[in-house]
Amino acid sequence: MTDYDVIIAGGGLAGTITAQSISYYSNQNLKILVVDRNSEFFPGRKSLAGWVCGDACSKEAVDFMSNRIKVKWTRPEIEHDVKGVMAYSPDKETSIPFDGEGYMLNRQKLPEIQNERCKKMGIEFEYEINLTCLIYDGQQVIGIQGIDNKTKQPFKKTSKIVIDALGVTSTLRNGLENSTKVEKRIDRRDLESTGRYIMYFDQGQKDLTEFDPDYCIIHLDQDIAPGGYGWVFPKADNKVNIGLGIEKSFLDKRNKRLGKKDNVESLMKEYLKRNKAIKNPRLSEDPEDINNNSGIFQVSVRRQNDCMTSGGYMLVGDSAWMPKAIDAGGIGPALIAGAIIGNNISQAIEANDVSETSLWQYNIDFIKEYGYKTAGLELFRGLIQQMTNEQISYGMKHFLGNMDVESISKGEHPDFSGLGRIGMMIRGVMNKTVAKALRYTSEQNQWLVEHYNNYPKDPSDFDEWKKTLHKRLDEAFTKVEAFGT
Ligand SMILES: Cc1cc2nc3c(=O)[nH]c(=O)nc-3n(C[C@H](O)[C@H](O)[C@H](O)COP(=O)(O)OP(=O)(O)OC[C@H]3O[C@@H](n4cnc5c(N)ncnc54)[C@H](O)[C@@H]3O)c2cc1C
Incomplete structure (x- = not known):
């Protein structure tokens, strides 16, 4: 008993x-x-x-929970509605919407x-x-x-x-x-050190790439948030959850490259300061934020x-x-x-x-709903981390087709259909490397999704399945790292 x-x-x-x-x-x-x-x-x-x-969550996931177990979220636990997440390239010339409608939570x-x-x-x-x-x-x-x-x-x-x-x-x-x-x-490299502030602010310059009350903004930039990204998530027209995440080894490389000694905290301060849409920011002292308006924690990726x-x-x-x-x-x-x-x-x-x-069935059920795509995304993350700002901007601008944006919006690895466009000329060694790397992760992703769809039905076949997975992932990561050198 x-x-x-x-x-x-x-x-x-x-x-x-x-x-x-x-x-x-x-x-x-x-x-x-x-x-x-x-x-x-x-x-x-x-x-x-x-x-x-960051307090952001997709409506789709909340609906999944509500449909399955009849738990509803409303106000005040939902603080603000958003139309989606918008990821900006380092040069801000390309933006990709993903995750669809969502919520900012308290x-x-x-x-x-x-x-x-x-x-x-x-x-x-x-x-x-x-x-x-x-x-x-x-x-x-x-x-x-x-x-x-x-x-x-x-x-x-x-x-x-x-x-x-x-x-x-x-x-x-x-x-x-x-x-x-x-x-x-x-693995230490699978952890991001992340931090954020919850703040009120006065309206600064109107710039929807820096603050948008309807969209959660993500900034990809290896100088601002090496190996991770910065975010500006709206909680109201004048309230924001602003922060960033970095991976330690990429931060070290970035500091060496720029001759700086930044850490997560100093990068967060700098990221806030450079945002001209956010004027006179101050930490929220609302009763439900007062113990939660500034902090750093780890998250796995x-x-x-x-x-x-x-x-x-x-x-x-x-x-x-x-x-x-x-x-x-x-x-x-x-x-x-x-x-x-x-x-x-x-x-x-x-x-x-x-x-x-x-x-055991829990492993299979989670993979069927969500887990089938995660190893491919892990590899994709590995590639983006290796890329320079120039490469990320070029790749986002030239190689993403509509279908890719749709895959990304479903949280899946894109196929980079743009790479196969007839008549597409890829000029320059750097850009050819980007194209090759994107095509490579897309091929690996197809294999990985297939492998997860064949997740063992019971524990007896697990060791073999895992061995095959790790061999493939190790090889793929070695290749992806080579693209960055
Ligand atoms: C800076 C940052 C930004 C993020 N932004 C987003 C975002 O915008 N959207 C999103 O979807 N996800 C985001 N995440 C991830 C998200 O916060 C987590 O996925 C989520 O909180 C996970 O919930 P959890 O219950 O699994 O773990 P946790 O929230 O960590 O809860 C664990 C609980 O266990 C307790 N606990 C831990 N150890 C012990 C112990 N030894 N004994 C007793 N109790 C213990 C803790 O006190 C806590 O209550 C972010 C993470 C970070 C760090």
Whole structure:
């Protein structure tokens, strides 16, 4: 007999959606506990710096969640509506819309409302618990342990399944002992260091490439945000979430190239200062922003963990490295995975089988809805990071056809149909290299999507599948890196 049917470690966005999803699929018949290190008054806070995020999310992902598990988001958790995301080339001559309509969320209000909803469903919460590791019975995870920060006493609870929703730094995943399939650690190069401010401002110069109340703006620029990008996301006509993300090795190269010593914080300040549409910016002191108006946190930009289940254990959200590799959007995939996982869990518990094999279907279901495209996007990210501003501008301007923009808008890897245009002359060695590299990632993407569509039906074929994947990805990354030299 366990204390709970399901324990969800981490009461952030992914954890609380998962809790509602399990409750929905099991007709509120399962005993669910959500455990988090935050106090009751700061639910879902990532760190002391707050709920550090760009706060943007596509309507499509929210609709997916609402349709599947009947959870609706309205105001005040949605703060502002947008028509889409607009990515600008470094020379600003090309812009690509993607992700379609969407929302700017209030990340502090959202968990408050989520938790109230969870409590009404009978879901229990334990706050101020610092989780350190899992409890095992042989090959099976059967619970969690940590320290209760209120009493300084050890905290232990058992359950049939533990969901790891602890975010990118998950201590449970890092120390997982019952699986050789789940990856424990992330490559440093797959992590972006990101930061942002939430601010009010006065209208400066009217320039829709710098602030647009209807669009989330992304600036690709290797000087401004090396290996990442800058963003200006509207929260109102005079309110903005402005920030950027970088990858450390590309920042080092950029600093060397420009003879500078910038870090994320100094780049953020510079990015804000150079924006002429934003005049007299000041940090928001609204009650729901006051503990959340400035901060830096990490986000992963790779494919999801190759395997997200082991005996009695499942990963969801940032702990599974779900954020999209090209734009670090993690809310959408967390909503999709969260909405799916409840079905897998309630079926496994009903069948009285929570083994690795029984929980495996979750990997397949997530790949079918979302995960099939992530490895291709990871490779594409690798290529963009290698490119100079000149190359990115040229590639966006000359090689993207309408179909490519449509693929990008669906969050998929483009085919670069523009490359095959009859009569297209590609002048210059640099531009030929860009064309070759784009064509190469597009070919690799087709193979990767196919490989994910053949994800093993059960754990027995996983090692072979993974070996093939890694061989291909290693080769592809070596080639992509060579394009940059
Ligand atoms: C600067 C930045 C900008 C971003 N912008 C966007 C964006 O615009 N759109 C988008 O879609 N995504 C964005 N993302 C990603 C997005 O924020 C995440 O994907 C999302 O928050 C993931 O939610 P999660 O619940 O998986 O993890 P988290 O939000 O990290 O939640 C994890 C929870 O677990 C708790 N926890 C962690 N460790 C322990 C422990 N040991 N014991 C107990 N509790 C613990 C934490 O306190 C927290 O409550 C951004 C990320 C960053 C850093």
